[in-house]
Amino acid sequence: MSFIMASMLFASVTWLTDFEQAKLQAKEKDQMILLKFSGSDWCLPCIKMKKEVFDSPEFQDFASTHLVLVNADFPRHKKNQLEEKQKEHNERLAERYNPNGKFPLTILLDRNGKVIKQWDGYSGMTAASFIKELQFGAHGK
Numbered sequence: 001m002s003f004i005m006a007s008m009l010f011a012s013v014t015w016l017t018d019f020e021q022a023k024l025q026a027k028e029k030d031q032m033i034l035l036k037f038s039g040s041d042w043c044l045p046c047i048k049m050k051k052e053v054f055d056s057p058e059f060q061d062f063a064s065t066h067l068v069l070v071n072a073d074f075p076r077h078k079k080n081q082l083e084e085k086q087k088e089h090n091e092r093l094a095e096r097y098n099p100n101g102k103f104p105l106t107i108l109l110d111r112n113g114k115v116i117k118q119w120d121g122y123s124g125m126t127a128a129s130f131i132k133e134l135q136f137g138a139h140g141k
Contacts, residue, residue, distance in 0.1 A: 022070045
């Protein structure tokens, strides 16, 4: 029984790839959207932020009840290439929310897609400090 409970505590959250689906889910659950622009196979700060913040049990626990997560990934290696439809979707998101092509770029949005706060790059913040900023951003809207 304790193994099952422990595995439920550390279950990973789902990062969506469809922004419209994320908005629908955010409206249904009355949650905010966290959109991250990453280069999962070439951007070292993106990789480090994923490992140290997004993959942490603390962030995953917070996100599971407060956020709808969206990943707009821009991999470069041939083996990691996305389907054409997903590439186009990510490009449209970048045109709207990341026109300068910054990586990583993490954006907190309300359930309608309006920007509340954004983080440009990865400063080495901990999961706990990032969660505090998310909570502050949510209350500052």
